[in-house]
Amino acid sequence: QLQLQESGPGLVKPSETLSLSCTVSGGSISSRSYYWGWIRQPPGTGLEWIGSVYYTGSTNYSPSLKSRVAISVDTSKSQFSLTLSSVTAADTAVYYCARHDQTLSGGVDVWGQGTTVTVSS
């Protein structure tokens, strides 16, 4: 059973860079069937798609975050990572790493448990 686990600081200062990693276990990150993504949920609100990376390193991002976000993959470590620069309080959210399955028409069938990131001085 494939599992995803987020890791990274839970508190980030305004204007600094948020960095999270997601470790893939129980399966291969190099499968052609999957995109590996990041999704966030600010307190009391809905889900926001941040972006995704393919095992080849090809990326796609939300236009609203594109200027500040980077997602990368390290297949040797079975990890993919998110960096978000120049954070503000509006970036406070639960951040989920996720697997989009192309055989399920892009649906996210595996989610990390989520990690809360607070932006505050």
Place this chain on the structure above:
Amino acid sequence: DIQMTQSPSSVSASVGDRVTITCRASQGISSWLAWYQQKPGKAPKLLIYATSSLQIGVPSRFRGSGSGTDFTLTISSLQPEDFATYYCQQAHSFPFSFGPGTKVDI
């Protein structure tokens, strides 16, 4: 980019009720639509993919339909464990996007 809307934003229902949630895409997405259920403090759970295909383990009272720009999620007979927030998501083209959610409560 494709924008997703949902209606209603919330619905009050009782056990045994039939509940229908609508999702609309700003442009045609064929059948590239998924539905998720989220309970407080938990990660979302995939219910339906490709508009109408039930994910493994999801009860048959959940049904998805639609195509193009208009989609629906129907819960045929609401059970106590179904009280949650439901989201649609398009995966037709990048950037992927979610609807704002529909809260189903008592």
